[in-house]
Amino acid sequence: MYADSAYSSEQTREKLAQLGIKDQVQRKGYIRKPLSKEDRTRNKEIAVTRPGGERPFASYKRHYGLARTRFMGLAKNATIYGLTAIAANIRKATKLLVLYGVSKPCYTG
Secondary structure (H helix, E strand, C coil): CEECHHHCCHHHHHHHHHHCCCCEECCCCCCCCCCCHHHHHHHHHHHHHHHHHHHHHHHHHHHHCCCCCCCCCHHHHHHHHHHHHHHHHHHHHHHHHHHHCCCCCCCCC
């Protein structure tokens, strides 16, 4: 699981280990205990991957008005995020088609 240093704690690491999830949470430095060189290197490696997972959600917030949840309940909010992901993928596909075109049309159905 990739996460920000705000989630860095021994409790989080133990929970991830119990669930068998690889810990990719960035380490956090403290005033009297700065990060070691290994932890700084580790944070830089994690920082390369994290934006790829966060970029779509930033797009959903910016372009589709999902900066705040609109509904009460997980099911409704999960549905709106799913529909937003579909809309974002269609938008992305149209941009790619405009840029690169279709070399050989594929007809289905």
